[in-house]
Amino acid sequence: MIGPNMLYPNISESDRSMIRYLLRWAPFDGGDDEIFPTFGISPGTFYLRVGRLLQAEPDRIPHHNLAELIAYCARKARATSTGR
Template sequence: MSNYQTELLDFAAQWAPYGGGDEHVLPTFGLDLAEYYRRLLQLLDSPAARSIDPILVLQLREQCLERLSEPVRTAGSRPQRPSASASRPSSTRAVSRRRVPRRVRGE
């Protein structure tokens, strides 16, 4: 097992309890999240993962598969939720109201 593989597995094991440490992947390894999770998944399926607790290996594998199935995002970004108006049928969309200026006293 190479130094790089050891660092990748150690990083994943260290950050697993905190949700993965996604915001640290790019500065630490120079990888986008999709590539990081692909490489980690390969390592978890290799003999290199024998040094890690089997339960943690299962959790990390599940996390990798979950993250790889999400829409593409960059390190530190969060998936965007669709706006409320985007989920409504076009016939029920709210009509924007034009602001009417207030009357000034004395008019």
């Protein structure tokens, strides 16, 4: 069994939590209303931060659709910052 620290080695626990949240909710295009209560930041900031993390650490984030996740984060960051 893979432990939570082995899934994304060398990434902080808070970053791992954000990535897990993104992976859980991205397929449903949802979860925005729980970002602030869960992480204490706006959805726009969340998507900017996670998108940058995915771009900066592509070899450390094992996901077959990494480019799609990065594009999703960029789209959601724009949409949540403009209120759409």
